[in-house]
Amino acid sequence: MNGGEREAPPGTEDALELVFAPLDQAGPGSDASTLAALAALQPIPDGGAIYDLGCGPGRQTLALARELGRPITAVDVNRTFLDRLIVRAENAGLGEAVTVREASMVAFDAAPQSIDLIWAEGAVYIVGVEAALKSWRPLLRPGGCVGFTELVWLTDSPPEPAAQFWRYAYPSMTGVVDTQLACVRQGYEVVATRALPADDWQAGYYQPLSRRIEALRPRAAAWPELAAVLAEIDDEMAVFNAHHGSFAYVFFLLRKAG
Numbered sequence: 448m449n450g451g452e453r454e455a456p457p458g459t460e461d462a463l464e465l466v467f468a469p470l471d472q473a474g475p476g477s478d479a480s481t482l483a484a485l486a487a488l489q490p491i492p493d494g495g496a497i498y499d500l501g502c503g504p505g506r507q508t509l510a511l512a513r514e515l516g517r518p519i520t521a522v523d524v525n526r527t528f529l530d531r532l533i534v535r536a537e538n539a540g541l542g543e544a545v546t547v548r549e550a551s552m553v554a555f556d557a558a559p560q561s562i563d564l565i566w567a568e569g570a571v572y573i574v575g576v577e578a579a580l581k582s583w584r585p586l587l588r589p590g591g592c593v594g595f596t597e598l599v600w601l602t603d604s605p606p607e608p609a610a611q612f613w614r615y616a617y618p619s620m621t622g623v624v625d626t627q628l629a630c631v632r633q634g635y636e637v638v639a640t641r642a643l644p645a646d647d648w649q650a651g652y653y654q655p656l657s658r659r660i661e662a663l664r665p666r667a668a669a670w671p672e673l674a675a676v677l678a679e680i681d682d683e684m685a686v687f688n689a690h691h692g693s694f695a696y697v698f699f700l701l702r703k704a705g
């Protein structure tokens with residue numbers, strides 16, 4: 448679910464909503480990767496709040512709540528996702544642990560120095576890494592942590608089809624080192640980085656997404672914005688299948704410095 452930086456034609460938001468609303472996750476990832484990243488970030492301070500920003504349908508929210516046994520506030524601008532997360536949390540016996548809030552990930556209501564952990568999978572690109580980290584730093588308690596995934600190049604000379612696709616879909620995409628430097632510039636220590644395995648794209652994300660777009664394809668004939676959304680997903684999956692060694696979603700695991 449990319450394209451956060453571009454101005455979309457009218458009707459595109461509705462089409463995106465139709466495609467993604469029933470999915471259990473709206474980007475690459477898995478509970479195994481979420482929990483491995485969390486373990487690499489320990490020790491996480493205790494006594495403050497935990498937020499999952501750009502939570503979507505909340506796969507990782509549930510994994511974090513289950514693992515940490517602490518309350519977690521899940522924030523997203525999309526009400527449909529939040530309503531689904533409430534139901535999923537209740538069904539998982541986590542209804543008491545998970546609170547949802549409809550807000551922007553860079554303008555949610557939290558007191559200064561009140562947060563122990565901010566999590567954000569597949570969502571930071573929408574506002575930009577530096578803008579997100581800058582807005583979060585004052586909210587974190589001393590020693591507070593951040594875990595986010597970001598789509599990055601793994602090579603300085605990507606294959607042209609991949610470069611062409613991501614130049615359009617994510618124009619400001621950079622590399623691992625550039626992203627690490629941005630984290631340091633914004634006042635964080637980089638504790639670890641971990642690339643998501645290819646299966647986190649395929650099993651958790653592209654396979655259910657493929658089934659969804661095949662079910663919706665007949666409706667696209669009479670709905671140009673839906674046709675455009677499905678075509679872009681097709682292109683993304685083709686680029687992934689051919690060139691995924693040249694780019695990856697990478698976990699950046701940070702601690703507030705100073």
Ligand SMILES: C[S@@+](CC[C@H](N)C(=O)[O-])C[C@H]1O[C@@H](n2cnc3c(N)ncnc32)[C@H](O)[C@@H]1O
Pocket residue numbers: 448449471472473474475476500501502503504505506507522523524525528550551552553567568569570573574
């Ligand atoms: C690619 S999805 C990832 C969702 C989820 N973290 C996952 O990995 O399944 C990006 C999410 O960011 C949300 N989003 C977009 N702009 C946002 C903003 N400014 N603040 C908070 N969430 C936002 C979208 O509604 C969507 O749920």
